[in-house]
Amino acid sequence: MKQKVKKSTAGKRGDSVRSDCYFEIELRNSGGIKLDIKSKVESMYGESIKEMILDMSKFFGLKDAKIFCEDYGALPFVMAARFELAVKRLFPQTKKEYLLPIIKQNLYSTKKDQLRRSRLYLPGNEPKFFVNAGLHSPDGIILDLEDSVAPSEKDAAQLLVRNALRSVDFYNAERMVRINQLPKGLDDLKYIIPHNVNVILVPKCESAEQIHLLEKEVDKLKKQFKIKNDIFFMPIIESALGVIKAFEIALASKNNCALAIGLEDYTADIGTQRTNEGGESIFARQMLVNAAKAAGIQAIDTVFSDVADMEALRQSVLEAKSLGFEGKGCIHPRQIQVVHEAFAPTVEEIEKAKKIVLAFEEAEKKGLGVVSLGSKMIDPPVVKREQRTIDLAMLNNKISKDWRKQ
Amino acid sequence: MKLIKNAAGRLVPIEVNGEQQIPFKGVNKFKPTGVKAKPPIRSCTDYPKDGNKVVKDLKTALKKAGLKDGMTISTHHHLRNGDIVTNILFDTIKEMGIKNIRWFPSASFPVHSHLIKYLEDGTIHHIEGSMNGPLGKFTSEGKMKGIGVLRSHGGRYQSIQDGEVHIDIAVIASPTADPFGNATGDRGKSACGLIGFALGDSEYADKVIVVTDNLVPFPCVPWQIQGNNVDYVVEVESLGDPAKIVSGTTEVTKSPDRLLIAEYVAQFLDEAGIMKNGFSFQAGAGGTALAFAIFLKERMKKKNIKARFIRGGSTKYLVQMLEEGLTDYILDGQTFDLEGVRSMRENNGHINTSPFTSYNFHGKGNFASIVDAAVLGATEVDVNFNANVVTHSDGYLLHGIGGWQNCLYSKCTILAIPSFRDRIPVIVDEVTTLCGPGELIDVIATERGLCINPRRKDLLKALKNSSIPIIDIKELKKQIDEICGGVPSKPKVNKAKVVAIIKWVDGTVLDSVFEILK
Numbered sequence: 001m002k003q004k005v006k007k008s009t010a011g012k013r014g015d016s017v018r019s020d021c022y023f024e025i026e027l028r029n030s031g032g033i034k035l036d037i038k039s040k041v042e043s044m045y046g047e048s049i050k051e052m053i054l055d056m057s058k059f060f061g062l063k064d065a066k067i068f069c070e071d072y073g074a075l076p077f078v079m080a081a082r083f084e085l086a087v088k089r090l091f092p093q094t095k096k097e098y099l100l101p102i103i104k105q106n107l108y109s110t111k112k113d114q115l116r117r118s119r120l121y122l123p124g125n126e127p128k129f130f131v132n133a134g135l136h137s138p139d140g141i142i143l144d145l146e147d148s149v150a151p152s153e154k155d156a157a158q159l160l161v162r163n164a165l166r167s168v169d170f171y172n173a174e175r176m177v178r179i180n181q182l183p184k185g186l187d188d189l190k191y192i193i194p195h196n197v198n199v200i201l202v203p204k205c206e207s208a209e210q211i212h213l214l215e216k217e218v219d220k221l222k223k224q225f226k227i228k229n230d231i232f233f234m235p236i237i238e239s240a241l242g243v244i245k246a247f248e249i250a251l252a253s254k255n256n257c258a259l260a261i262g263l264e265d266y267t268a269d270i271g272t273q274r275t276n277e278g279g280e281s282i283f284a285r286q287m288l289v290n291a292a293k294a295a296g297i298q299a300i301d302t303v304f305s306d307v308a309d310m311e312a313l314r315q316s317v318l319e320a321k322s323l324g325f326e327g328k329g330c331i332h333p334r335q336i337q338v339v340h341e342a343f344a345p346t347v348e349e350i351e352k353a354k355k356i357v358l359a360f361e362e363a364e365k366k367g368l369g370v371v372s373l374g375s376k377m378i379d380p381p382v383v384k385r386e387q388r389t390i391d392l393a394m395l396n397n398k399i400s401k402d403w404r405k406q
Numbered sequence: 407m408k409l410i411k412n413a414a415g416r417l418v419p420i421e422v423n424g425e426q427q428i429p430f431k432g433v434n435k436f437k438p439t440g441v442k443a444k445p446p447i448r449s450c451t452d453y454p455k456d457g458n459k460v461v462k463d464l465k466t467a468l469k470k471a472g473l474k475d476g477m478t479i480s481t482h483h484h485l486r487n488g489d490i491v492t493n494i495l496f497d498t499i500k501e502m503g504i505k506n507i508r509w510f511p512s513a514s515f516p517v518h519s520h521l522i523k524y525l526e527d528g529t530i531h532h533i534e535g536s537m538n539g540p541l542g543k544f545t546s547e548g549k550m551k552g553i554g555v556l557r558s559h560g561g562r563y564q565s566i567q568d569g570e571v572h573i574d575i576a577v578i579a580s581p582t583a584d585p586f587g588n589a590t591g592d593r594g595k596s597a598c599g600l601i602g603f604a605l606g607d608s609e610y611a612d613k614v615i616v617v618t619d620n621l622v623p624f625p626c627v628p629w630q631i632q633g634n635n636v637d638y639v640v641e642v643e644s645l646g647d648p649a650k651i652v653s654g655t656t657e658v659t660k661s662p663d664r665l666l667i668a669e670y671v672a673q674f675l676d677e678a679g680i681m682k683n684g685f686s687f688q689a690g691a692g693g694t695a696l697a698f699a700i701f702l703k704e705r706m707k708k709k710n711i712k713a714r715f716i717r718g719g720s721t722k723y724l725v726q727m728l729e730e731g732l733t734d735y736i737l738d739g740q741t742f743d744l745e746g747v748r749s750m751r752e753n754n755g756h757i758n759t760s761p762f763t764s765y766n767f768h769g770k771g772n773f774a775s776i777v778d779a780a781v782l783g784a785t786e787v788d789v790n791f792n793a794n795v796v797t798h799s800d801g802y803l804l805h806g807i808g809g810w811q812n813c814l815y816s817k818c819t820i821l822a823i824p825s826f827r828d829r830i831p832v833i834v835d836e837v838t839t840l841c842g843p844g845e846l847i848d849v850i851a852t853e854r855g856l857c858i859n860p861r862r863k864d865l866l867k868a869l870k871n872s873s874i875p876i877i878d879i880k881e882l883k884k885q886i887d888e889i890c891g892g893v894p895s896k897p898k899v900n901k902a903k904v905v906a907i908i909k910w911v912d913g914t915v916l917d918s919v920f921e922i923l924k
Binding site for chain 2: 018019040041042043044045046047048072073074075076103128131132135136169332333334397
């Protein structure tokens with residue numbers, strides 16, 4: 001390995017740091033590996049931290065180096081990411097990756113029409129939020145490489161997100177990653193495609209070509225790493241141009257599962273302010289719903305940013321639901337339950353759905369091609385929608401699994 | 407030092423600071439007999455006829471009280487981290503050239519790290535009470551001359567009553583007092599609410615000194631400490647920093663994980679059928695316990711349920727429940743915020759209690775065992791539901807026991823704790839220090855769900871169809887070890903040197919804390 005820089009640093013340090021660590025690696029010409037570890041969990045994991053650092057040093061071929069580690073209770077996947085980063089900042093050309101085993105709980109795939117009521121954003125370089133995020137039962141978890149990560153720490157977040165995809169149990173939440181804006185975001189893909197990501201969120205999407213570009217790169221990596229799982233795309237529309245091109249974007253790939261809207265950037269783009277009433281974005285939101293539905297995929301609403309006002313969140317979700325949105329972005333775990341409850345069907349909706357689903361099943365039993373309820377004909381999309389209403393009602397404990405018997 | 411294995415399987419010394427000890431025999435297995443300790447007979451004619459017991463200063467009071475080397479001096483933690491009285495007390499003792507004091511506080515706070523120099527120079531021989539923060543570190547590193555003794559609030563009363571600890575001089579910081587010595591904590595610029603922890607001391611100590619920064623003309627009513635038990639009154643400029651004595655307002659946790667735990671506990675009480683008309687519960691002032699009270703309140707309102715009483719450190723959240731008619735009474739043990747102090751003064755349903763009324767082992771019955779559910783914390787819990795509240799997994803003493811051991815006697819004891827902190831597992835094979843036997847602990851509520859003690863088949867049955875995840879504690883431990891990267895090592899300690907002992911509520915020795923090897 002050729003080296004120019006002799007010393008590198010990675011990670012975080014300071015009194016407020018938790019569940020993270022800081023590394024300094026200084027290359028030397030002789031003397032072997034010298035470790036200096038200060039850990040908050042020294043008495044519990046001191047030995048295993050030492051072993052891990054030595055193992056990583058060996059893996060990356062470090063022979064003579066002074067390694068300083070300040071640990072604030074970083075979990076192994078965090079420590080490995082920070083160490084690898086310090087090495088890669090010394091040797092940017094190295095292709096080696098220190099991969100911890102992928103945990104078996106993470107080997108699941110999701111469906112194109114997966115329930116996506118809530119998606120929880122996690123800043124991609126803040127490991128302390130990762131481990132318990134799934135406990136709050138969001139439908140999806142987004143490890144964010146884009147706006148929440150400082151430009152100087154993009155490389156740190158890539159490694160951390162990669163390790164999280166392998167090592168953190170997200171308790172069956174759909175595992176999403178928001179990459180950077182294309183084409184820069186293409187560089188993020190090799191850190192996520194081989195590691196069981198379910199959905200890629202594409203920020204500031206403005207054309208079908210961008211999705212084609214993405215698809216090509218994803219297909220290449222899937223082939224290279226022999227990845228069989230579906231990997232879906234969720235383009236995020238955040239500009240006036242994106243809104244106008246929403247339909248072609250929605251149709252750009254069979255892997256698109258949803259269109260999402262991002263209103264912070266959109267309102268800035270059209271030169272206005274975001275209001276609680278949302279009059280300024282009504283066109284964009286309706287356009288997006290319409291484009292998504294025309295392409296047969298889901299429409300997902302923006303995040304709600306006032307984490308203290310749960311009632312306003314509830315109202316915002318009810319409004320989104322009435323416009324045709326099926327999901328909402330969350331920036332705090334406490335929002336998830338509120339979002340789920342607001343998306344839950346009402347008693348009237350459930351009663352109607354029950355009747356239609358029963359009529360459909362009855363018609364099927366009798367071998368009838370056409371379903372009717374009273375004098376009304378019922379089309380297949382309606383049956384599908386009502387079946388979803390029933391599923392949602394069950395998820396929210398509003399009806400029991402054996403509702404047909406009641 | 408000779409150690410033997412007690413009934414809990416823990417190694418404990420049979421002699422501590424020159425006094426014989428009885429090893430823990432099992433829960434409710436040990437009952438001392440004989441006669442309670444008694445203070446000497448006094449005659450009122452020995453005291454000022456005009457009722458004025460005010461002396462010039464603390465030094466004068468200590469001199470008159472006959473302060474000598476090796477005496478036991480007690481103080482109280484009502485002023486919490488705002489207390490300066492204890493620090494000034496020991497500055498004075500040092501100035502008088504007195505040595506080898508046994509300090510017997512009801513609890514210590516980080517502000518008392520001022521006393522480390524007196525532990526080093528031999529003014530204080532050892533602490534019997536709690537060793538928090540810097541004092542805990544000092545003790546754990548084997549630097550204290552004697553061996554620390556940790557007791558619960560109830561256990562403190564027990565040790566005074568059965569003669570295990572004889573107090574020579576009690577110094578009671580009182581936010582308001584009269585020259586006769588009647589004293590209260592519910593008013594004055596340093597108001598702290600209750601000063602009930604000093605009750606036993608005022609009754610049993612040889613000499614009692616009341617220190618106040620708000621001297622009012624006789625009578626100070628209502629009094630929490632009776633002047634008839636008081637020898638001297640000292641007026642000072644200030645008892646301490648009011649902002650640190652009570653918080654202006656106590657805040658609920660913002661951590662989503664702790665809120666989830668709190669929500670699970672409230673849901674548990676509801677689904678287990680504990681939350682019903684006329685029930686009672688205990689909640690403390692920790693962020694999770696406060697959040698629990700708020701979630702429980704929502705459920706009570708929805709189902710139109712009212713509690714008979716709530717026990718606990720009072721806060722504005724409990725005060726709101728009292729004022730909204732969701733409980734008939736607050737039985738207050740200590741007051742944590744200004745709303746609590748106000749309510750104590752104004753509301754007849756807000757009742758003062760002391761460790762004697764709450765959970766004294768030598769009482770004729772125990773309030774704590776009448777409570778339907780107690781929500782408490784812990785630093786560690788092991789797979790047999792044994793819990794630790796005084797040391798962390800690194801072996802260092804960090805907290806006192808408080809009323810925690812006593813509250814374990816409730817009908818349903820719930821420890822609301824995260825299953826790990828950063829990379830520190832909270833659910834472990836075996837607790838570093840045993841403070842509460844698992845047979846008294848019914849539920850461990852974590853962010854990953856509830857572990858129900860297999861002894862409580864009734865609770866397991868009641869929660870069978872709950873939406874709260876119910877996990878076997880061994881399985882949870884396995885999950886946590888996987889997340890944290892393996893089974894944590896035990897701290898390296900010097901098994902030949904006990905630095906502190908943990909007393910059980912009956913006065914027996916439950917466990918030892920050993921010197922940390924660096």
